[in-house]
Amino acid sequence: MRKFIFLTLIVLNLASNELQEAINNAKNGDTIELGSGVYKGNITINKPLTIDGINKTAIIVGDENGSVINITSPNVVIKNLTITNSGKIHADEDSAIKITNSNNVEILNNKIKDTLFGVTFLKSNNAKVIGNEISSYDSVTAFKGDALKFWYSHDNKIIDNNITNSRDAVFWYSSKNLIKNNHGKNCRYSLHFMYSSDNLIQNNTFDSNKVGIFFMFSKDTTLKDNLIKNSIGAYGVAIGMKDSSNLKIINNKIIYNARGFYLDQSPYQPNTINEFVGNLIAYNSVAVQFHALLEKSIFKDNTFKSNIEVALNDTPGVNMNKNEWSNNYFDDYDGFDLDKDGFGDTPYLSYSYADKLWQHRPSVRFFYGSNAISLLNFIAKLAPFSEPEFILKDERPRTKAKDEN
Template sequence: MRRVALLVCIGAVLHANILQEAINKAKPGARLDLPKGVLKGSITINKPLMLVGHDTIIDGEGKGTVIKVRSSNVILQDLTIRNSGKEHEKVDAGISVKDAAFVQIRNCKILNSLFGIDLQNVKNSKIIGNYITSKPFPLGIRGDGVRLWYSNDNVLKNNHLYKSRDFVVWYSHGNLIEGNIGEYGRYSLHFMYAGKNIVRKNIYKHNSVGIFFMYSRDTIAENNIVMSSLGTTGMGIGLKDASNFVIKNNTILYCAKGMYIDRSPFEPGQSNKIVGNKILYNSIGMHFHSLSTDNVITKNIFKGNMENVYDDSGQGRIHAVMNKWYENYWDDYQGIDKDGDGIGDIPYTLYYYADKLWLLNPNVRFFYASPVISILNFLYKLAPISEPIKLLSDPKPLMYEEGVS
């Protein structure tokens, strides 16, 4: 790769036209080393090229997208990109990549930009080690930190999104999303009409929603940590019309709803496997909404939740019981293990009492751990005034959470 040093005085504040001229003159495949300083304005890259910053800031001055990549085989590295425009309909972004492949964006800081990195029809590219934050707008009108649109087979790894809106993956398949951090956003990761993606080893905290899979299939989510998804819509991991998923070895804690399952699996004959997750200290551990049957739910730990499982299907229909539950650890299991095999001798059965439903009102749930509510909860179990409804039965409950591997 041919190296070209851009002649800019160190510490200078110049217009990005100088950089654009250097890009226009550079031969395809050249490397441009950008020295310390601020370049004001926007640039477009329409040939294979490598831009490497050395304390270099590219400032969009609040107008449009700061860097547009319109070629394959482009590398952006060690740049600070800031101050995009603020028009949603134009998707004003720090970096916009369209109709390209084999693009790399590494170790860049994207600051005060409506959208962070916008990928449209991009494949076989790597987005690694970037820090992204949006404009200081109310949550719903910030832009997305990372946005994939019809973009396949990409690696998005070790990025940190802070106070953006969403990390969205729409109509995009075969992507690896690994080791990212998302904080103080709305959807820390949101899928729509996507398949065969892998989501692993990410940390999402203090967002409205952790990971939400919608109208999607054939995806693995494993070894993620989702915590403190609060508010009326707060959930750790959600499945909506989702089929053939593996949700494995995740830790979900301190959320309003640990897992939310709505009409999943969606396709007949399909299943979702929910295995080995730690569902801890949530208001509701697992929330079933609408028709959701034939999920395999095993080897999970349900501990410290106000309610381990809740079903609001309505019309007297309970769907939680129509899933396959076995070998989960339940902190409220009251059976014994005479033969010492680590499995309870009697099934764990969870019942629903109609006269207890008011306790699940969000306004009441705030007081759920208080002594008064605990006594009322005990009395309903001891002497219910309504016929209980079976919510679920686990025929082989684990006696010890250490038995979950």
């Protein structure tokens, strides 16, 4: 039978060791319930136990040195707390909660604010991070820490969290994680994967971040049913990848971004494929941008609507025929469907004409969208003054978007 320890109302000048003493005196499996008040942080939990703020009015405050809560034991639960005032040393990963070599930790329904890093997992598996609100110190984005950091941490569930005004949620060498139903806004990268694989990213909403989701040197991951919008600015990307392979991008909504998809040498490994199926890609400056194409990607049953450019290749000389396009809807398709089967009678073709000047020469981008470039493109399509550059061919394009059927 679990023992319950109840700490009564605490004022700001709480003795520095009172909460730590309660932890030290607790037995394995105990629950420490905190009443309303402010509690001194910089605590260490080195045994299985639960700290519960009950009515969400207990605040644990650090002294702006190190992490507010350090966990070095498995089977710890932290819930219903407000946690604030970590240190500010990036090299030490000063966090609201830092978990080291500890499995089966649960971080539930907490509010984390004014900390450098939010929750950091170091070689810690089978955790649950559910229902938390996480934001960083108010500073320049580059100086903030990561809202969530997983390093060599696997089989974790990250669900229903609300992350704002932080740097990234980053996964280093971390696999088989479930990231579902989270919201991210006003961050740098909502999700950033490095050398990670076999993750599932589902039903998240990422709005007004510099980058929605980015993969580097990662593989074997599925993204489905996510909404990513308003990733704008000089390097705004909804979903990007570098040297990443065997990704499945399914039924996502990619709306109002500088670039919808950015593919840098992805797929990377020989004989691997990245698949883009059933996505809505709409109102982006560029729907799909290719850089240094190596292996083929498959684009099937996607809807391309009201993008300034459907696709571009910024690397001269690569073979764009490697990609496979089928059954996509393009709102600028100018063919017919005489047999009324829902598919065009002629292929959808995309070439780069005069606009390849701005694709390959950044200094010309200033004029992109101007009347001069538009006129050059129109004239080039009528009577090309240089060999147009092939971008894509869909043999059987849809004539109606799926939401119009």
